[in-house]
Amino acid sequence: MMKRLLCGVVILAYLFLAGMIQAHAEEKFVTYLSLADYTAAIAGLNVPADMGCEDYIKDLNSRGGVEGVKIKFIGVDTRYDVARGVSAYKRYRTEPKLVVVNAIGTPIGKAVAPLATKDKLVQLVPGDGEFQAHLGRVFIWGPSYQDAFAATIDWLLADWKKKGKTGMPKLGYISWDSPYGKEPLRGGKEYADKMGVTMAPPEFFPPGTMDHTVYLSRLAKADVNYIFAGGVDPTPTNVIRDAHKLGLTKTIQFFCDYWGPTSLGTRLHPEALEGTVIVSYYIRGDDARTHPLANLWTKCGRGKLEDMNETYTIGMAWAMTLEAALKIALKEVGYKKLDGEVIYQTYQKLTGVQRAGLQGPCAYSPTSRRGSWEVRFYQVRAGKAVSISDWIKAPDAVSLHKF
Amino acid sequence: MNSFRKIIIVLSLLIFLLPFVACSTLFPPSKPKATVVVTPPQVELAFPAILKVPIVFTGTGWKPKEVVVVDMILPPGVQIQGVKPGEDVGIAYGEADDAGNFKGEVPATAKLNTIFRVGWSPILAPDPKTLNPIPPGVYKIKASGSDSGVVATTTLEFVAPEPKK
Secondary structure, three states, X not given: OHHHHHHHHHHHHHHHHHHHHHHHHHOOEEEEEEEEOOOOOOHHHHHHHHHHHHHHXXXXXXXXXXXXXXXXXXXXXXXXXXXXXXXXHHHHOOOOOEEEEEEOOHHHHHHHHHHHHHOOOEEEEOOOOHHHHOOOOEEEOOOOHHHHHHHHHHHHHHHHHHOOOOOOXXXXXXXXXXXXXXXXHHHHHHHHHHHOOEEOOOEEEOOOOOOOHHHHHHHHHOOOOEEEEOOOOOHHHHHHHHHHHOOHHHOOEEEEOOOOOOHHHHHHOHHHHOOOEEEEOEXXXXXXXXXXXXXXXXXXXXXXXXXXXXXXXXXHHHHHHHHHHHHHHHHHHOOOOOOHHHHHHXXXXXXXXXXXXXXXXXXXEOOEOOOOOEEEEEEEEOOEEEEOOOOEEOOOOHHHOOO | OHHHHHHHHXXXXXXXXXXXXXXXXXXXXXXXXXXXXXXXXXXXXXXXXHHHOOOEEEEOOOOOOOEEEEEEEOOOOOOOOOOOOOOOEEEEEEEOOOOOOEEEEOOHHHHHHHHOOOEEOOOOOEEHHHOOOOOOEXXXXXXXXXXXXXXXXXXXXXXXXXXXX
16 A cells, blocks of 8 residues: 555656656747836836737737747836946846847947847947947847938938929037947038038037027028937927027928837827928838737737827837847757857848838848848828828948047 | 885875865965045035035955945935845946056046935936935945955045035
């Protein structure tokens, strides 16, 4: 009797152990770290972007992941604070199978880059052309800021010609007094010179400025025909609101970059923003909300589709890029050997990968850190961002600057 | 016989060297001790005056070129937005130079986000209505090397502002 009992216990223990090993073996995953801002300065755009990323990952995982490998999303609220960003990176850098770290915000991206590089991870940053100029493990989300600025110069030259004007237009620039605010001109200024566009001295204002009339008045006095307004929404919205108050929007065409008016700004000041042109590497307005993947917004209980901020699509594109890299990496090396180095090598093989049209085809390659080359122009019309161009390949403005 | 003697000699030598090898493995030569100090050691919780007071961490004995992260250890009950209970909060960082010295200053964003627990308006402006300074007291500070894993500690005292006369 005792022998049988003992035998039963041994078998049960064996089965339990085998089950544990099996369960452990089944837990295949890689980790994605977002050094985000959920409660501070750029939360308005970052929160929906990370929602898009997390929702896409959840959906992918619910479908079994990539070849059974799931993605673990870790989002940390750094509050757009570099010290917190670096500390958070240090805390999470040892997470099992950490392969990608997305530093949302140019200053955090620059601070974390040497650490992520030492750890042999892939790092993502918004649009800093410096990382295209010095090829390493840091990849940008789309074309660089300076490329988008150069595409805008092409657009305004065509606009100038279309309007039958003679001579060359003069361009004004206004943005945050920060590394992000100055980045478009590092190569963008050289492109303007190359195309014969004169630029008025750029105006930089401290983040948090309530009234921009002093800066705008200086640009108006410089007789500019076009103004490129930087900043993360709703900052550019507020700049153009002040320009509208000064009556400048009647005579000067305003442009914004990727972080220009989203649904956040167009709802606040539709009248002031009317006619503003936005250069974007991702789809906006109804293009974003009618995209089949936008259904994830409602499927994941985020609310009504009309409340979806278009940056939701950026987050989905980050996740889709990692998904595409995982597919290749798993095929080439399998799960056991999968690490940051493998993913880094794989990101360079993603040239041409499509992300359901949320942005242009992936341009990552051994010589490119651009997430894509294409930009699209939108214009604010009756409070909505309406597409006014097809995808256009942006000029290479990074190569014009000495970094 | 000759080869037997050789084996004995080699074995004797090995036995003789073994304690030294073991000792050097078990007790490796001590690393230079890393240090961190903060200037000033006492800071008044006065706003906006704090933005003009540089709070600077310096240290020696770090691994050359490593990033040193300075975290503030939060006492129980002190909550800071974006920081999970039990987690430390980063307030500064700096890169050690070739001699292992580092310097890192608390940026304005950390003073606002962490020391004054401020809320932000959507136009990237701190909202003065939301100022909520951390409780006055002595806070433990932990500096850690990102490569070496070495940790050094100090304290930073926050004092309540003098009442306006």
